[in-house]
Amino acid sequence: LAVFNDQSFLNTLDRKDIINGLFEILKMGLIKNKKLFNLIEKYYKNFLDRKFNQNTNQIIYLSVLSMMKELEPNLYEHNLKRSVDFGHTFSTFIEESSSYEVGHGEAVGIDMLISSRISYKRGVFPKKDFLRASNLISSIGFPKKYEFTSIKLLHSALDLVRNHRAGNLNLVLPSKIGSCIFTDKCTLEELSEAVTFYNSCL
Helix, strand or coil, rough: CCCCCCCHHHHHCHHHHHHHEEEEEEEHHHHCCHHHHHHHHHHHHHHHHCCCCCCHHHHHHHHHHHHHHHHHHHHHCCCCCHHHHHHCCHHHHHHHCCCCCCHHHHHHHHHHHHHHHHHHCCCCHHHHHHHHHHHHHHCCHHHHHHHHCCHHHHCCCHHHHHHHHCCCCCCEEEEEECCCEEEHHHHHHHHHHHHHHHHHHC
């Protein structure tokens, strides 16, 4: 019947939980709402420092509104090309292989960084936008350092993703801040390069 978003509840969370939630908010800004991205870029430290105010409230509101606009027309997921799956292609493998020591939002952040790098290297994501996105993800930070032990296993795990998406990968790639495209291809080589980039951001 209703959902209550009261910022006072955020004070009950530790920093790791705040980061996990912030990555999910950033997901919406990167692929759906440029204004939201700009606000996160300007005020993300308020979340990390628990300085909740009108700016953080606007960020939460816009992220929820963006999510609702995306999900409402596709409530029963008849269309499996969902932009809100950005950050949710490699993240399942990351969570499981870390025995869930890496939180869901953290895994989404790592996924977004990898996906953004793939998009940039393909010439889809402009350099200026890619640098803004990757710098913001890195600045928010990862509470748990995750080390990829096998790129081949990560690449093989994409078959499981396809099983949940009617045989298609539907990998979401940012095309500019606030917009995205879908692709069904992801080579081992470009995934390896993207993971190398991720490691350089730690």
